[in-house]
Amino acid sequence: EVQLVESGGGLVQPGGSLRLSCAASGFNFSNYWMNWVRQAPGKGLVWVSRIKGDGSRTTYADSVKGRFTISRDNAKNTLYLQMNSLRADDTAVYYCGKSDWIDPWGQGTLVTVSS
């Protein structure tokens, strides 16, 4: 069974940093693009970033470019999102998702940026 489990969310002050992790199992992790998507409380889905299976290509939404970095460790079957210079409007549930069709999704991890 394909499974994705996010972790690393929590409360952080504006300007702070946080690293999210997404542990993958049940598929050949290194063969697939992986995505991060976020959803602010009561709002819609917003695509954040994606990374190619071998880690050689990454793309970002304009809203996080220069502040967030996506990476992966294929030996550990784990996807990461390093988030720096966090702002209040980065508050959201962050989901990881497999492949271009984003299927399946993890259960999400909540990031709250507040003083």
Added chain:
Amino acid sequence: QSALTQPASVSGSPGQSITISCTGTSSDVGTSNYVSWYQQHPGKAPKLMIYGVNNRPSGVSSRFSGSKSGNTASLTISGLQAEDEADYYCNSYTTSSTFVFGTGTRVTVL
């Protein structure tokens, strides 16, 4: 990277058919075959319902179908059921090698 435009809400009675539109531009929906649709129940993670414009993943009911014409993609739910009440989001690959979601549509079963 403006969000794709969806109606805020669509409603229908059990057994009816409804269609949700997703309007983009020639930089996303109009030129992409990577159009997908997701269903999200309250407090749950989204679920893939349609990929590649009009393909259903295994396990998704045949009552769900997708199409595209020009810059607008559509999701049709036929034989509406109470369990279909949820939020629905479209998604498209863009010419900037990024993805963009739609604004989301709340489906209500009357």
